[in-house]
Amino acid sequence: MAKLKEKLKEKIETWRNDIKNIIKEHSDKPISQVTVKQAYGGMRGVKALVCDTSVVPPDKGLILRGTHISKLKDKLPEEVLFLLITGELPDKDGLADIKAEMQKRGKVPDYVWDILGKAPKDSHPMAMFSLGILAMEKDSVFRQEYTKGIKKTEYWLPILEDCLNLLAKLPGLAAGIYRMRFNKGGRIDPDPKLDWAANFAHMLGIPDPKGEFANLMRLYMVLHSDHEGGNVSAHTCHCVGSALSDPYYAVSAGLNGLAGPLHGLANQECLRWVISVREKFGGVPTEEQLRQFAWDTLNSGQVIPGYGHAVLRVTDPRFEAFHEFGGRVCPDDELYQIVALVFKVVPGVLKEHGKAKDPWPNVDAASGCLLYHFGLTEFEYYTVLFGVSRAMGMCSQLIVSRALGEAIERPKSVTTEWVKQEVAK
Numbered sequence: 001m002a003k004l005k006e007k008l009k010e011k012i013e014t015w016r017n018d019i020k021n022i023i024k025e026h027s028d029k030p031i032s033q034v035t036v037k038q039a040y041g042g043m044r045g046v047k048a049l050v051c052d053t054s055v056v057p058p059d060k061g062l063i064l065r066g067t068h069i070s071k072l073k074d075k076l077p078e079e080v081l082f083l084l085i086t087g088e089l090p091d092k093d094g095l096a097d098i099k100a101e102m103q104k105r106g107k108v109p110d111y112v113w114d115i116l117g118k119a120p121k122d123s124h125p126m127a128m129f130s131l132g133i134l135a136m137e138k139d140s141v142f143r144q145e146y147t148k149g150i151k152k153t154e155y156w157l158p159i160l161e162d163c164l165n166l167l168a169k170l171p172g173l174a175a176g177i178y179r180m181r182f183n184k185g186g187r188i189d190p191d192p193k194l195d196w197a198a199n200f201a202h203m204l205g206i207p208d209p210k211g212e213f214a215n216l217m218r219l220y221m222v223l224h225s226d227h228e229g230g231n232v233s234a235h236t237c238h239c240v241g242s243a244l245s246d247p248y249y250a251v252s253a254g255l256n257g258l259a260g261p262l263h264g265l266a267n268q269e270c271l272r273w274v275i276s277v278r279e280k281f282g283g284v285p286t287e288e289q290l291r292q293f294a295w296d297t298l299n300s301g302q303v304i305p306g307y308g309h310a311v312l313r314v315t316d317p318r319f320e321a322f323h324e325f326g327g328r329v330c331p332d333d334e335l336y337q338i339v340a341l342v343f344k345v346v347p348g349v350l351k352e353h354g355k356a357k358d359p360w361p362n363v364d365a366a367s368g369c370l371l372y373h374f375g376l377t378e379f380e381y382y383t384v385l386f387g388v389s390r391a392m393g394m395c396s397q398l399i400v401s402r403a404l405g406e407a408i409e410r411p412k413s414v415t416t417e418w419v420k421q422e423v424a425k
Contacts, residue, residue, distance in 0.1 A: 001164060003097040005157075007086045012156070012403045015052075019404060036419060043230075044310070048411070049238070051229025053084045053396050061317040064226060073321045077197050077221040077392065078102060081167070084226055084396035085160075102196050105168035108176065112136060113187075116180065125384045126259040128177045130252045133166065137248035141165070146244065155244075156403035162247040163395035170388045171196060175203035182378050197221045200388065206374055212329050213374045219325060223318040223363060224386055226393025228311075232257040233264070233387075237394040238401065242409040247398055254394045255387045264383040270306035271368030271379070273297075274338050284337045287345055294342075294349045304346055306365025308358045315360040319343075322366035326373075335369040 032047035054064045062069040064080065065087045072080055075089070078098045082090040090098060112135045116128055137143070142158040150158065176187045188203045198214040200221075206213050229238060237254030241247070258264040281289055297304055309316060323343065326336040343361055350359035371382065414422075 001097065001101045001160070003090065003094040004082060004085065004101075005160065007082075007088065007090075007094065008156070008160070008399070008403070011086055015400075015404060036423060039414075039419070049229045049235065051234070051238075051397060052087075052400060053393060054226040054228055056228050056311045058311055058313040061312060061314060062227060068317070069223065070317045070321065072222055073219060075222060076195050076218060077225065077389075078195060080222050080225055081392050081396065084393060085399055099195060101164055102168045103190070103192055105165050106172055106190055106199070108132070108169050108172045109136065109139075112173065113176065116177065123181070124259070125177055125181050125378075125381045126255065126264075126387065128181060129174060129384050129387060130255050130259075132173045132177065133170075133248055133252045133255070136166070136169070137246065139165070140246040140248055142246040152405060155405075156399055159247060159402045160399050163399055166247055166251060167391060167395055168196075170391055171200035172203060174384050174388050175200060175205075177384065178204055178378070178381055182381070204376070206376055208374070216325065216329075216370055216374065219321060220367065220385060221389040221392070223321055223367075224389035226390070226396065229397060231263065232260065233390055234394060234397060238397055239409045241398045241401060242406060244408075247395060250398055251391055251394050255391070258387055258390060259383055264386050266305065266362075266364035267368040267386070268379045268382050270364045271335075271372060273305045274335055274342070274369060277338050277342075278334055284334055284341065287341065290338075290341055290345050291349060294346050295353075298349070298353050304342075304350070306342075306361055307346055307350060308356050309360070309362045312360065312362065313358050316362040316365075318363035319361045319366050322363065322370060326366065326370055330370070330373045333369070333373045335372055339366050339369050 034043075034046050038044060038046050052065075054062060056062050060068065064072060065083050067083065067089075072083075076095070076099075079089055079095055082088070082094060082098055112132050115135050116132055119128055119131065140158075141161040142155070145158040146155075172187075172190060179185060179187055184205055188205050190199045191202050194202055194214075195218070197218040197220075198211075201208060201214040201217040208214055227234070229235060233254040236257040237250045240253040241250035245253075277285060277290065277293060280293065285293065294304060323340065326333070326339070330336050342365070347359040347361075350356040368382065371377075371385070
């Protein structure tokens with residue numbers, strides 16, 4: 001971890017000084033205005049959080065630390081993690097260092113499997129995933145150091161330890177849960193020659209003679225790694241971490257938010273819709289058949305899953321990366337062909353329909369069909385994959401937050417009666 005720690009240490013002082021100067025010179029300058037609609041509407045669009053790991057401009061899509069996601073699709077997750085934490089991609093030695101750390105820290109303690117083995121057999125995989133993370137909280141380095149009396153300016157050091165320990169174990173934990181929950185046989189030991197995501201693919205036990213499932217896992221982990229700080233999982237993790245709860249508590253909390261159907265289930269809904277298209281037409285429909293099916297869906301009051309985005313107003317570049325992968329690896333797969341046809345037909349339908357602010361596909365429109373192609377067909381498990389990836393962003397944000405000495409989150413709430421009085425003035 002020496003390279004990562006050194007790089008982060010040299011950055012922290014600059015970051016702290018920048019923020020100190022901004023607050024000193026502009027402390028009372030407003031950066032956002034909150035409307036009544038926003039207050040009652042989930043705070044959508046309110047600029048009230050600072051997150052330096054990523055940003056999503058509506059006309060460009062996801063940018064991680066100044067680098068567009070399209071330029072990172074061929075990187076290893078370890079490289080992207082280094083980027084998220086430090087703001088720079090690692091050099092060759094830095095990459096070797098973080099890969100070695102992840103391999104060294106990867107063993108999931110036996111007591112975790114004992115606990116999960118006693119869970120109900122029909123437990124949701126996300127509940128098992130969160131439970132496994134919480135079970136490991138007893139090993140938190142931060143909690144031990146905080147109890148001893150560590151200086152506030154050094155909080156980031158044990159937080160970094162906890163985050164690397166946790167991230168290293170997530171593929172093994174998630175893969176073991178998959179095999180346990182869906183009766184796939186015993187757990188598969190990690191291969192020390194493989195990188196983080198390839199090991200995840202290996203431990204899942206999905207047949208992969210050409211290594212393309214491992215490539216999909218690398219891509220999936222990178223594309224879902226971070227997405228600003230205001231989504232439910234990132235914000236929840238940040239809020240819990242701001243109370244100085246250690247990363248095991250904070251990441252588990254964020255993942256519990258991800259388990260909600262409005263946040264982490266979108267790719268399942270997209271895949272179900274695509275499968276329903278195949279079932280209705282007995283295969284890949286014609287353009288005209290699909291156009292009519294899309295209109296029937298909209299006219300029945302339903303939405304077309306995977307199209308539209310809370311922030312974006314262009315095709316999600318993460319969708320484009322998955323679309324490109326599918327075109328290379330499984331161009332003859334019927335579900336992929338339907339996804340490609342939907343991309344060709346549906347934006348025009350949505351524009352003609354006129355109600356969608358964003359008629360373009362998001363990342364969820366393509367990811368499910370690729371998982372399904374390789375035989376990972378257990379829909380309930382898909383959110384766990386999302387969680388393993390998004391933990392990279394959550395942990396990176398936790399490390400940076402503690403390095404910057406950010407305060408506990410405590411916004412002010414008001415009553416509906418107060419709102420009535422305020423708007424009447």
